[in-house]
Amino acid sequence: xxxxxxxxxxxxxxxxxxxxxxxxxxxxxxxxxxxxxxxxxxxxxxxxxxxxxxxxxxxxxxxxxxxxxxxxxxxxxxxxxxxxxxxxxxxxxxxxxxxxxxxxxxxxxxxxxxxxxxxxxxxxxxxxxxxxxxxxxxxxxxxxxxxxxxxxxxxxx
Numbered sequence: 001x002x003x004x005x006x007x008x009x010x011x012x013x014x015x016x017x018x019x020x021x022x023x024x025x026x027x028x029x030x031x032x033x034x035x036x037x038x039x040x041x042x043x044x045x046x047x048x049x050x051x052x053x054x055x056x057x058x059x060x061x062x063x064x065x066x067x068x069x070x071x072x073x074x075x076x077x078x079x080x081x082x083x084x085x086x087x088x089x090x091x092x093x094x095x096x097x098x099x100x101x102x103x104x105x106x107x108x109x110x111x112x113x114x115x116x117x118x119x120x121x122x123x124x125x126x127x128x129x130x131x132x133x134x135x136x137x138x139x140x141x142x143x144x145x146x147x148x149x150x151x152x153x154x155x156x157x
Contacts, residue, residue, distance in 0.1 A: 048116060052135055055095055055114040056149050062086050062097075063131055063151040071125045079153075090121045129153045 063069065066079040066086075077088040084101035095114040101107065120136040135147040 044117070048119065048137055051114050051116050052147050055116075055133075055135075056147075058097060058112070059088070059131075059133060059149060060151045063153055064155060066153050069125065069129075069131050069153045071123060071131075075123065077123050077125075077131065088123070090123060093117050093119050093121065095121060 062079055062081065065081050067082065068080045070078050072078060075090040079086040079088075084099055087098045087100075089096045089098070093116045095116065097112040097114070099110040099112075101110070116135060116137075118138055122134045122136075124132045124134075126132060130150065130152055133149040135149075137145065137147075
């Protein structure tokens with residue numbers, strides 16, 4: 001008598017292969033999703049750092065050139081420069097710089113904004129010739145770094 005060997009696979013084998021495949025697919029999708037979240041957080045952190053660096057550079061430049069600085073409101077800094085005036089307004093993670101200038105016959109305004117998402121930004125003036133800006137990232141979450149910018153008004157060290 002001849003024996004025939006059955007070629008193919010049984011239903012149980014197919015179900016096992018499908019189960020293993022679905023577990024691998026689920027884990028891969030979860031891993032890809034998690035890596036996308038981490039990449040988004042990293043880009044967000046880099047954007048925040050770049051925004052703080054740009055803000056610090058401009059604020060220091062303005063304060064060094066300023067003749068006087070006043071803090072009329074807790075969220076507003078006004079600087080008097082030789083040929084213009086600059087105002088920094090803080091509103092929920094957005095620092096807006098408004099420069100008003102008079103150059104001969106032309107005058108105008110220049111706006112620039114610094115988006116610091118999820119940050120608490122505070123201005124203070126400990127003395128008449130010193131301005132301090134504090135940026136606390138990730139309000140309500142543990143954070144590793146608080147940015148503190150202190151600069152004297154005018155060409156003082």
